[in-house]
Amino acid sequence: MHLSRRMLRHEIIWMVCDQLETPRTEYGPYFTRIEAEVAAIRLHACFLLRYEQGLNAEGQIISERVSAIRFPESGQDVRLTLVYTRCASCGAAERHDHLWQAEVWADIHEFENTGHKVRLFVRTTDNQLTEVNDWRSIAAARERTV
Ligand SMILES: [Zn+2]
Structure with a gap:
């Protein structure tokens, strides 16, 4: 199979951190949101960072988009139940x-x-x-x- 050099694959990874300013320390990576939420609870972190990475055929990161989600969401102390x-x-x-x-x-x-x-x-x-x-x-x- 021929793979173009420009071919992209996307990968989502999650990190957790306790503030958004830089420099900051991030913990991870986690590969599902639920794993990141459990880690955030245990590390007392209040943000989940969702990284969407575009990789080329060689697996190098050529683009990265990050979005931050306050945790727990909407300020309620939902945490994990059940x-x-x-x-x-x-x-x-x-x-x-x-x-x-x-x-x-x-x-x-x-x-x-x-x-x-x-x-x-x-x-x-x-x-x-x-x-x-x-x-x-x-x-x-x-x-x-x-
Ligand atoms: Zn046992």
């Missing part, structure tokens, strides 16, 4: 009204059951359960200053 945890190792599952409850549950479960790994699911507006990848690993988030 989250579900399920242990990948033993299948134990629980429903929570808030993310922090899910974290406490996961902490206790993983403390009491060595080697168990708790997964997080969020019910999205279209009523689907979506898994949030790497929800416990803030340490994995990279930092960059822009």
Whole structure:
């Protein structure tokens, strides 16, 4: 297949930060908005940055558009509600009204059951359960200053 040098593909990545002025520190990247929201809650960040990157055939970024979304949206402290945890190792599952409850549950479960790994699911507006990848690993988030 022939690929033109100018051929574009678009990629969306999400970063989170606590203010919009530069210089600022951004954390990420996250590949879904829900992952970015979970990270924003855990990092006490109040903006989600949506980067739309245009890449050429070699994978270099040749255009970038960023939009900032205040989080939580519209100033309400919505945060994440209705989250579900399920242990990948033993299948134990629980429903929570808030993310922090899910974290406490996961902490206790993983403390009491060595080697168990708790997964997080969020019910999205279209009523689907979506898994949030790497929800416990803030340490994995990279930092960059822009
Ligand atoms: Zn378990």
